[in-house]
């Protein structure tokens with residue numbers, strides 16, 4: 001495992017979901033692949049999914065391959081991650097009622113059958129929670145040593161009946177930024193599990209399908225933009241959202257919910273919880289007039305009890321996020337390089 | 345690499361697309377995952393994709409992960425395979441005009457960037473040929489030695505405007521069986537490339553998107569059933585089709601198109617071309633009254649010049665295929681075990 005970054009070969013940093021990933025996608029993927037202009041949100045938008053207009057409905061598609069290691073961790077496992085990850089990318093496009101999920105397994109020869117079963121069982125349970133179903137799939141086997149364990153791709157399709165999707169680029173000045181709950185749980189829980197750290201307090205990954213929570217938010221008021229802060233964490237998501245909308249934002253660091261164990265272990269390990277992956281959270285831009293109602297709706301959902309208004313969209317500092325730490329102000333930077341490989 | 349089959353661990357045979365794969369899916373996948381009854385073709389149908397009714401339209405979804413080795417072979421490469429495979433599974437459901445393809449890459453650390461580019465370039469070219477577009481994707485990196493090279497998942501979504509899909513289970517007595525061209529090219533070409541065999545004659549994989557050919561066939565007459573004979577070859581596809589429809593079939597072996605090089609190398613290697621994977625073919629059941637028109641339409645397509653009527657659906661021998669070899673008759677058996685790992 002190296003953290004080296006060069007221009008000629010793929011490095012772990014290319015998979016971190018941060019700067020090098022974006023570079024890879026913008027410089028290598030986009031020059032080759034281009035949507036054919038039939039979409040209202042195409043590949044070029046680099047949003048959480050694509051939106052295709054069909055009559056007055058919109059069809060959303062999104063895909064993620066899941067390579068998490070270890071396959072089981074406090075609070076979740078590969079199967080739960082695979083379903084929640086895709087359900088959530090649909091949800092943050094405004095598509096909270098999945099029509100179809102796909103389940104594509106690539107399995108290493110020699111993997112106990114019981115491990116495949118346990119992944120499927122967890123996928124099924126998470127589908128039930130998200131009120132969706134896997135309707136088609138694929139199974140491939142690679143030789144022993146050709147793949148480490150099990151990789152699961154889930155692709156999601158959902159219809160937005162009124163055709164109104166929510167882009168990640170829709171912020172405008174004055175919008176309130178609402179975060180649905182504490183950040184950093186998934187990344188730190190996984191790191192602790194992997195490295196065998198004995199953290200004070202219980203820490204579990206937040207991995208969960210949040211389509212129900214998002215549906216409640218959409219019901220309550222005008223949501224202008226959404227993103228799930230997965231790889232690269234809150235810091236990456238909020239920066240991406242302001243950059244895309246060409247607006248600025250101020251974020252009140254003291255308002256950002258962070259669990260005690262995450263805060264203390266982040267300090268110990270020198271990791272900022274704002275940089276760490278989440279798998280059951282959403283960051284929303286909300287019309288200021290509706291902010292209270294939307295916050296209330298999210299807090300009424302079991303997965304959103306700790307939701308908070310964490311900031312506001314501004315005219316100035318376009319493309320940057322000003323973090324008010326309580327002691328002063330600085331630009332909120334994005335993590336670079338490899339946070340933790342195979343985190344999702 | 346072992347061919348061993350036991351009940352406790354995943355073997356290469358579980359990925360062969362034949363008996364052990366079916367067993368794995370029926371005994372391990374289906375008990376956990378079940379469609380939620382909203383589909384006209386759900387997971388339980390084990391068809392090439394799922395069909396979801398939405399108003400008077402139908403939405404088809406299908407997915408495949410591609411693990412082919414080597415990534416480049418005579419006639420094609422991983423990128424072409426990934427796009428054609430998914431376009432073809434949509435097409436054989438009756439959905440010849442893809443709305444969205446997804447591109448999910450899992451790449452090994454240390455892979456030359458140029459190799460990723462070459463996969464993308466080939467995907468783009470094949471999309472152009474199939475008149476479709478990739479509209480969303482994902483990129484993950486696994487450590488050196490954790491995955492062999494590049495795995496590509498493509499998932500496809502297509503709308504059938506009139507809602508009329510074509511199942512693989514729709515055969516009825518009297519239907520003609522039409523095969524769109526010679527069998528065995530993909531599997532034998534890949535085997536030769538991998539093992540360094542110097543075959544007589546040029547042999548290339550048939551990998552190609554056949555949605556245009558299928559559209560022409562559907563236009564020309566009533567197609568009752570379709571399947572692309574990929575892993576497990578023609579023998580597996582035709583047996584699966586008759587089993588699902590609970591009908592029999594007689595197939596005229598001498599009518600099945602097989603290229604000279606495939607025939608001679610098959611003989612040499614002891615491999616029956618009927619058992620070998622194809623990646624640009626379709627097997628159709630056609631109303632006898634329309635058989636000539638459909639055959640003509642397929643033959644008029646550049647990818648279907650050698651199409652032929654190869655058999656007929658019968659009342660007797662339900663669930664079995666009687667092969668007329670020209671010298672006598674026998675049941676057409678299905679290949680078992682590992683034909684060739686990582687063939688697609």
Ligand SMILES: Nc1ncnc2c1ncn2[C@@H]1O[C@H](COP(=O)(O)OP(=O)(O)OP(=O)(O)O)[C@@H](O)[C@H]1O
Pocket residue numbers: 017021025029033043045046047048049063064085089230231447448449478479480481482483
């Ligand atoms: N191989 C690829 N081909 C096409 N588009 C890609 C590819 N990889 C990523 N993208 C696009 O780049 C954007 C960012 O992808 P990314 O996977 O980081 O988003 P995400 O799924 O929301 O985040 P995460 O994977 O952390 O859950 C998306 O719009 C995605 O469609």
Ligand SMILES: Nc1ncnc2c1ncn2[C@@H]1O[C@H](COP(=O)(O)OP(=O)(O)OP(=O)(O)O)[C@@H](O)[C@H]1O
Pocket residue numbers: 103104105134135136137138139361365369373377387389390391392393407408429433574575
């Ligand atoms: N992991 C899985 N989860 C759910 N369904 C699966 C899974 N693997 C396979 N299936 C289902 O089993 C059936 C057979 O799958 P298979 O991959 O053999 O079909 P195919 O894609 O048409 O063939 P090929 O993969 O050779 O191109 C399909 O209906 C598919 O949806």
Ligand SMILES: [Mg+2]
Pocket residue numbers: 048089227228230
């Ligand atoms: Mg996302």
Ligand SMILES: [Mg+2]
Pocket residue numbers: 063064085086089230
């Ligand atoms: Mg995602």
Ligand SMILES: [Mg+2]
Pocket residue numbers: 137138139407408409
């Ligand atoms: Mg498949």
Ligand SMILES: [Mg+2]
Pocket residue numbers: 392433571572574
């Ligand atoms: Mg198929």
Ligand SMILES: [Mg+2]
Pocket residue numbers: 407408429430433574
């Ligand atoms: Mg297939």
Ligand SMILES: [Mg+2]
Pocket residue numbers: 063064065481482483
């Ligand atoms: Mg992704």
